[in-house]
Amino acid sequence: MTAPLERTRVRWDYSPAPESADHVRLRDAYGVFVGGEFADPRSGTSAPTVNPATEEPLAEIAVAGAEDIAHAVSTARAAQEKWAALPALERGKYLFRIARLMQERARELAVVETMDGGKPIRESRDIDIPLAAAHFFHYAGWADKLSYGLAGRDARPLGVVVQIVPWNFPLLMAAWKLAPALACGNAAILKPAETTPLTALLLAEICQEAELPPGVVSILPGDRATGAALVRAEGIDKVAFTGSTAVGKDIQAALAGTDVELTLELGGKSANIIFEDAAIDQAVEGIVQGIFFNQGHVCCAGSRLLVQESVAEAVEAKLWERMQKLRLGDPLDKNTDVGAVNSGEQLERIETLVAAGEEEGAVRRTVSCELPERGHWFAPTMFTEVSPVHRIAVEEIFGPVVSLLTFRTQAEAIEKANNSKYGLAAGIWTDKGGKAFEVAAALQAGVVWQNTYNHFDPTAAFGGYKESGFGREGGAAGLRPYVRVR
Amino acid sequence: MSPSRRLAVRKTYKLYVGGAFARSESGRHDPVLDHEGSHVANITRASRKDARDAVKAARKAQPGWAGKTAYNRGQVLYRAAEALESRGAELADLSARVRGADGAAEVAAAVDTLVHYAGWTDKLGAVLGGVNPVAAPFLSFSMPEPTGVVGVVAPEEPPLLGLIGAIAPALAAGNTVVAICSERWPLAGLDLGEVLAVSDVPAGVVNLLAGRRAELAPALGAHRDLNAIVDASGDPALGGELERLAAETVKRVLRIREPDGEATAREDSLRRLEALTELKTAWHPIGA
Numbered sequence: 001m002t003a004p005l006e007r008t009r010v011r012w013d014y015s016p017a018p019e020s021a022d023h024v025r026l027r028d029a030y031g032v033f034v035g036g037e038f039a040d041p042r043s044g045t046s047a048p049t050v051n052p053a054t055e056e057p058l059a060e061i062a063v064a065g066a067e068d069i070a071h072a073v074s075t076a077r078a079a080q081e082k083w084a085a086l087p088a089l090e091r092g093k094y095l096f097r098i099a100r101l102m103q104e105r106a107r108e109l110a111v112v113e114t115m116d117g118g119k120p121i122r123e124s125r126d127i128d129i130p131l132a133a134a135h136f137f138h139y140a141g142w143a144d145k146l147s148y149g150l151a152g153r154d155a156r157p158l159g160v161v162v163q164i165v166p167w168n169f170p171l172l173m174a175a176w177k178l179a180p181a182l183a184c185g186n187a188a189i190l191k192p193a194e195t196t197p198l199t200a201l202l203l204a205e206i207c208q209e210a211e212l213p214p215g216v217v218s219i220l221p222g223d224r225a226t227g228a229a230l231v232r233a234e235g236i237d238k239v240a241f242t243g244s245t246a247v248g249k250d251i252q253a254a255l256a257g258t259d260v261e262l263t264l265e266l267g268g269k270s271a272n273i274i275f276e277d278a279a280i281d282q283a284v285e286g287i288v289q290g291i292f293f294n295q296g297h298v299c300c301a302g303s304r305l306l307v308q309e310s311v312a313e314a315v316e317a318k319l320w321e322r323m324q325k326l327r328l329g330d331p332l333d334k335n336t337d338v339g340a341v342n343s344g345e346q347l348e349r350i351e352t353l354v355a356a357g358e359e360e361g362a363v364r365r366t367v368s369c370e371l372p373e374r375g376h377w378f379a380p381t382m383f384t385e386v387s388p389v390h391r392i393a394v395e396e397i398f399g400p401v402v403s404l405l406t407f408r409t410q411a412e413a414i415e416k417a418n419n420s421k422y423g424l425a426a427g428i429w430t431d432k433g434g435k436a437f438e439v440a441a442a443l444q445a446g447v448v449w450q451n452t453y454n455h456f457d458p459t460a461a462f463g464g465y466k467e468s469g470f471g472r473e474g475g476a477a478g479l480r481p482y483v484r485v486r
Numbered sequence: 487m488s489p490s491r492r493l494a495v496r497k498t499y500k501l502y503v504g505g506a507f508a509r510s511e512s513g514r515h516d517p518v519l520d521h522e523g524s525h526v527a528n529i530t531r532a533s534r535k536d537a538r539d540a541v542k543a544a545r546k547a548q549p550g551w552a553g554k555t556a557y558n559r560g561q562v563l564y565r566a567a568e569a570l571e572s573r574g575a576e577l578a579d580l581s582a583r584v585r586g587a588d589g590a591a592e593v594a595a596a597v598d599t600l601v602h603y604a605g606w607t608d609k610l611g612a613v614l615g616g617v618n619p620v621a622a623p624f625l626s627f628s629m630p631e632p633t634g635v636v637g638v639v640a641p642e643e644p645p646l647l648g649l650i651g652a653i654a655p656a657l658a659a660g661n662t663v664v665a666i667c668s669e670r671w672p673l674a675g676l677d678l679g680e681v682l683a684v685s686d687v688p689a690g691v692v693n694l695l696a697g698r699r700a701e702l703a704p705a706l707g708a709h710r711d712l713n714a715i716v717d718a719s720g721d722p723a724l725g726g727e728l729e730r731l732a733a734e735t736v737k738r739v740l741r742i743r744e745p746d747g748e749a750t751a752r753e754d755s756l757r758r759l760e761a762l763t764e765l766k767t768a769w770h771p772i773g774a
Contacts, residue, residue, distance in 0.1 A: 089598055089601065089602060089752070092601070092605060093601060096564060096601065096604075134557060137557070137560065137561070137564075138557070138608055140605060141560065141604065141605020141606065141607075141608070141609060142605065142609065143605075144602060144605070144752065145605065145606070145609060145613075145755075148609070148613045148756065149609070149612065149613070433770055433771070434770070434771040434772060434773050434774055435773070435774075437625050437770060437771070437772040437773075438623075438772050438773040441772060458557075458608070459556075459557075459608050459609075459611070459612070475612055476609070476612045476613075
């Protein structure tokens, strides 16, 4: 026998692969976008938007106040009648233009989304921006086919719709809101999130480039007070809100007793259920995709991992091993899996809940990795020994934190999954189709993924049960929140 | 050299089959005359063999086209609308010169028809399909699928809009097409091939023939590897003959009896799309 070969240890590491931002041309300041033009806010105030990975300001952003809101509503009202009176195909053609312009400016939008929000460029480039354009493309095609999507009924637009979107998928959520509203003939006033206004303001430029009639889309950046005033504004016909359950409840209460229509897409504490007959390696990938996608800043994140006891040890070991391979760091690096936490405020919320998890007796494991010196970061974290009453099993953490619970039987899995005030999404991992559909039917969740997780498509309705909100976005169902069917 | 002395380079009008521009295997030609009877161009006159070759090309291309995502097919059709719009002035001018007709309105309607059908690709499932609430523990759902390869007999007029109104629904639903252009005014249809060839429409998805309708249409109608035929000829006798021929292999027949006007191809879209799709119902147990 020959002697074993002397082998040199080679360390296969990643070199930095930053996406260049040199083609991005941001203005120093952005005003409010009303009547097809940018203007200084009548309120006169502004605030910087900051890159959460570097804590450096990117641009100064208007904070819209009461006068801006009143102006936007009257402008939208005047524009809406003409917009609704256009031949439906022509409305659709404007939306096709917007879709195309978004595709053309995709790289710029992706880089800005990542700089403003902290999400990995791989995600903004491959998911957020292409899906946002696809959403416009899909609803562009609905504009002249509304009755086909509404059981053959005649549909009228609601009028002026207020749309408030969150900071986790800034442009994608703006597209989910604007595209169906415009296709149905409404005029929209969109408020982007305080920490991520930039891509919505670039979308305002795109509306200009598309020569969208002025007033059909207004973009009012601002803070919580702006949002609170906007949903209470005189003369609006509808509010569509995506964000936290707490704010959603406030809006629902504020609109009580009025004729303003409402749809809400709120928080979640979604169960990702792993049965013993699942393909475990695939399931582990699905768990990772379910909870660490976008740093866990995902309303439908699979944050409650329910694993059948017989495979719990194996799943836990494989998941922990896989978690160590996640690369946390510069969101603009094309190899980054976990980017920056969106804001200091959100980081605090994650840290508070994680501390509560430890105090209440769950076992915490956090991936040991180097965190950048500046910016807001939280390393991927797993809790085991979690009881269903622990805060980390009940409350939405909205961060890269997964709570592992176990179950013995299918009935127990269903009971645990449904034991939540939320009902946004769920995942089911099993090789048995009959079981998958049986469990799916029993789950109180608006979206159920089988052997996959966090898939989105413009044709597929999305929205929640229970305190995760009401109303659907996507597909024909996504038209109904924006029309009055006769 | 002054522009007036420059000799124009004329276009040779060919068939569009399998993504290539080719003369008829028969070597025959037909002159095309304008509305005043003056010679405009020669077209290559397709034979029955050319029609068979075109069906073969369409059959080969069909799985790939049907296999694209609905979103992608919509993007491709929209791209075709963009490309057609960009050549709109030229096609309108051709129509005015050759037919003495208002070509601009026809081209605009043709573009809008393509845009309309581009928006249909990813909505057919929602509109034609659905989940069936069966009285047993099964998930049962029905979904439309393309019928396959579709033969199209375009109307004499309007030559471009009439052709697009017949092929766009077939394409949106995922079918591939062999179309016989207007016999009297074949140039616009043949020009469409040049538009489609630069629109990411895969080779063989649309095949365009020109020649004598009386020779080509029955050849298509009798072809045993064609799944459906769209008769937009407006000729009741030919329509009846095509329906009889179709019966031999139970081809689906879609009759477009009146020439398409500005919006008719859009208003009639669901009937056209449904005629060129199959509905597949799948059953899956719920529970053990």
